[in-house]
Amino acid sequence: MSGKLVVVDTSVVILMVAPVPAGNEDRRRRQLRAETTLGDMRRDGVSFVVPAPVITELAIFSDGVGDRAGEIIAEVIFARFGGMRVEAFDLHAAETAGKMLRATFKQIRQQSDAPPRDSVKVDAMIAALAHELDAAHILTANPRDFRKHLDAVKSPVNVLNTNDPPMGQLRLLVDQKVPQATESAPKQPKSE
Amino acid sequence: MVGAGIVPEDVNIRELAEMLSATSAALDALAQESGRAVVIPSLKTIKRGSAVTVLWSEEPTWAELARSFYDAVETRCVGFTQRVRDAFARLHRSVKVGSIAVAATGIPHAPSRPRIVMAAPVDEKRRSALYSTTYYGCVVGVNQLSNGRFTVKIAHMDGGREDFETSPKTAAAAARLFDHTVRAEVEMGWDGNKRSGLVLRTLSAWSEPDFVASLLDARRELAARGVTFDLDAVLKELD
Numbered sequence: 001m002s003g004k005l006v007v008v009d010t011s012v013v014i015l016m017v018a019p020v021p022a023g024n025e026d027r028r029r030r031q032l033r034a035e036t037t038l039g040d041m042r043r044d045g046v047s048f049v050v051p052a053p054v055i056t057e058l059a060i061f062s063d064g065v066g067d068r069a070g071e072i073i074a075e076v077i078f079a080r081f082g083g084m085r086v087e088a089f090d091l092h093a094a095e096t097a098g099k100m101l102r103a104t105f106k107q108i109r110q111q112s113d114a115p116p117r118d119s120v121k122v123d124a125m126i127a128a129l130a131h132e133l134d135a136a137h138i139l140t141a142n143p144r145d146f147r148k149h150l151d152a153v154k155s156p157v158n159v160l161n162t163n164d165p166p167m168g169q170l171r172l173l174v175d176q177k178v179p180q181a182t183e184s185a186p187k188q189p190k191s192e
Numbered sequence: 193m194v195g196a197g198i199v200p201e202d203v204n205i206r207e208l209a210e211m212l213s214a215t216s217a218a219l220d221a222l223a224q225e226s227g228r229a230v231v232i233p234s235l236k237t238i239k240r241g242s243a244v245t246v247l248w249s250e251e252p253t254w255a256e257l258a259r260s261f262y263d264a265v266e267t268r269c270v271g272f273t274q275r276v277r278d279a280f281a282r283l284h285r286s287v288k289v290g291s292i293a294v295a296a297t298g299i300p301h302a303p304s305r306p307r308i309v310m311a312a313p314v315d316e317k318r319r320s321a322l323y324s325t326t327y328y329g330c331v332v333g334v335n336q337l338s339n340g341r342f343t344v345k346i347a348h349m350d351g352g353r354e355d356f357e358t359s360p361k362t363a364a365a366a367a368r369l370f371d372h373t374v375r376a377e378v379e380m381g382w383d384g385n386k387r388s389g390l391v392l393r394t395l396s397a398w399s400e401p402d403f404v405a406s407l408l409d410a411r412r413e414l415a416a417r418g419v420t421f422d423l424d425a426v427l428k429e430l431d
Contacts, residue, residue: 008403011427013407014426015423015427016408016410016411017407017411017414018423019411019414019419027424038403038404038407047349047400048403048404057430061426061429061430069419069420072414072417073414076414076419080409080410083398083401085328086326088325088326090323091382134350141427142427142430
């Protein structure tokens with residue numbers, strides 16, 4: 001993975017910076033998975049890229065969590081993002097996002113009960129930038145729309161969900177050819 | 193080829209070969225533009241009096257192609273594709289003695305069209321959008337060209353090198369940042385096929401931060417300042 005670009009989605013930034021209240025094990029586990037994935041990638045020498053539309057979403061988010069908290073979040077995050085590799089949403093990305101959204105809206109129009117969501121547009125902008133940058137991965141905790149956008153332009157960019165088990169564990173399962181009974185074990189009721 | 197007193201002896205074979213090659217390229221471009229089969233005509237006659245070459249083919253699409261050729265000359269390629277325009281510009285340049293005149297005669301089911309002297313295609317500038325973006329890379333060259341302009345060569349972090357024209361002030365800043373990683377604000381044109389006029393507006397020293405450490409640091413600070421929010425609600429809003 002050395003020398004490759006990884007585009008980081010807004011959801012991952014928020015997931016990573018959110019302080020976890022004591023006792024919230026589910027959130028702590030999700031945060032740990034994201035942290036492990038990012039840490040593994042850092043060790044492999046990837047470059048992390050923050051698309052400019054992520055900054056837009058972070059600004060919206062910091063305004064929506066209460067006045068004082070929002071101010072502090074914005075201050076703390078943006079103070080650190082000054083040195084980050086923030087990629088401008090330029091002409092090529094804009095054209096690509098347009099192609100992606102054209103395909104997405106065509107699908108949405110065929111489903112009358114699913115009106116376009118604003119987040120679809122921002123996700124398309126992030127996906128378009130990842131495609132234009134020839135990024136290896138988009139790292140997200142909200143993978144819902146990214147694959148669809150990337151497929152619209154036959155993009156080879158991979159979508160990695162930080163909620164999935166870290167890649168090392170995934171490889172172990174595949175390599176060891178775990179028997180069916182063991183694979184289905186986690187699905188069994190906890191009472192057993 | 194027309195001009196006062198021009199005879200076949202005035203045209204050397206290299207010039208003739210270039211003119212015929214350029215004619216063939218122009219016919220190919222026209223055929224491709226209209227989706228017609230490419231026709232390779234033959235030389236039928238070379239007349240004395242000026243230096244007239246008559247092209248002819250018995251292919252069924254030849255008549256239409258010949259008419260398109262005449263139209264392209266008559267309109268100076270206005271409305272034709274760039275490839276056609278480039279091909280006719282080459283044809284126009286191919287003749288050093290006199291000019292090229294074109295007539296369309298003997299085309300079945302079409303009136304003859306009079307001889308017209310060919311002019312260069314109208315210089316329609318390709319429509320180009322100007323846009324700006326940010327590049328990250330290393331300054332690997334600063335040059336002053338013989339025309340007094342300055343260029344800065346940047347090796348992109350993600351591979352490849354490019355030259356950017358810039359102001360003397362930015363070139364001086366680039367020289368101070370030679371062999372260092374920089375964040376560069378650049379501007380360029382885009383005509384839908386290729387970029388042009390790459391200009392470096394500003395650049396500043398930059399080093400890749402530890403992204404993960406920065407996020408963990410932000411989390412620690414938010415926790416220390418007692419900031420809490422409903423993460424699930426925020427993530428749902430983003431979805």
